[in-house]
Amino acid sequence: MINSEMNKLVETLLQGDHAGALAEAKRLRAAGVAPERIVTEGMEAAMSRLDDKCTVESFNLLEIMLVGRAVSAVANELYPEGMPPEQGRATFVIATLEGDVHDLGKNITRMVLIGKGYRVVDLGKDCPVENLVNAAQREQADAVLVSGLISPVIAQVRKVRPALAERGLGGIKVVAGGAALKQSSAEALNVDYVAETAFDGARYLDELMRRRHE
């Protein structure tokens, strides 16, 4: 019974039906299903299927935004105060850096990571590197993620790693993504990984977290 209800939630999420997904999640909670289980068997399962579907060749923002909106609605229902650190598998701090106000890519990445059960601290757009480093320290982040649509922001991206190291946070991984940044390399950007898509970045982080827990 619960399994079929959970499948219904996954399907509704994948259809991008946020109102329907919210109703399914409420039904599951009313039936006594724990939020953790809804995250892993509902939200994560939906994101995993969307990941399989979204190859680099067939990755479009509209579809992902609709699923992301549905996933966020369920996450907000389960955790109105935000996902607690002990519930999330890891904490990531995400921002569009100073000089760039295009934050759609960042917002999508945030939704994908929330859907995978991570705790995501979003610093918004036009964010100074110093604020990013402060947040990484305060939130005990496992990684920081920066997104950039336009090339002038590259100079800011290159500053992130040294700024983290200066605070003794050199162990925090830095992931970059977005239309301008993905034309470059990790070496040129002075980051640990350049993600081709939000899912590519999420896979890198999954693997990183898996290795940490081994």
Add this chain to the structure above:
Amino acid sequence: MNSLERIKAAIALDPVDRTPAVPQLFGHAATLAGVALGDYLRDGGLLARCQIEALKHYGHDVVFAFMDLSVETEAVGSILQYRENQYPDVASYVLTPDGDLSALTMPDPARAGRMPELLRAAGILRRELGDTVLVAGCVAGPMTLATQLLGIETALYLAADDPERFEKILDFAAAVAIRYGTAQIAAGVHLPVIFDPAASSAVVPPQFFRELLLPRLKRVFAAFSQAGALAGWLNIAGPTEAILPYYPEAGADIANFDYYVAPDRAQQLLPHTCLDGNIKSLSFVDAAPEEVGAAASRLVAAFAGRGGFLLSSGCEIPPEAKPENIAAMVAACRGDEACRS
């Protein structure tokens, strides 16, 4: 052959003396001239002067009467935030998801926002260059303007939640493109390029392009053709392999392709259409001139058998690009000329 004749021949897939060099140089012309981008984007006379200076400097085959993709939304009523050396952003969108669509008024290109300045630039460029060089104008495509009227997230959610309302906005955006583009033709451009980055398959699925955007692009290109445009030029960056085959139906005689699409694949998909592309934009900023030159030469060679090619970047060459990298790209076309002669 002069530049315009060379480009016309390439559009017709006829023989050319060398591959035309068509770098997408917009704000870079300001940087090259040592002018603040914010001034360049608001002064048609300055824009025209910088474009002509860049043309003299690099010796390529096109000038662009183009400011940025916010001109139309500003003319309709959005508030922009200008920065000294960056393109402006929309600080306040003219439309809200449930706002009154009938309040949207068609901008008059002779008076609205920066449109008159752009028309002034178009007129100066055509007067100065006549029919020696292609003078290209530019308009935002319907999808891009819709996202600029609402904000991209709001626009995409609206497209899913209230398609009927969204289509009305697309119709308005297409009408703005027609009004602004035909005014550019009247002011002197040989053709207005339709830039529609938000129509890319990275943003919306191919089915969305076919059903919602293709009919409107068709309408805009048909109006441009009727107003005397030399050709239809569609520029959509990003992964466009799934939608390229629809470009001729839209009315595009020149199809831009970005670095995501391999040159041989683009030729397979559009065997009878002139293509322009596809050097990575960022390589003009961070690569060495030899690398850009080599990429350009590979592209020229890839089209040597077929013709119908304009050597270009896949997307805009960033304002801060290294001039020696653009020169290296143009030099690949000169090398082509030497080989042919």
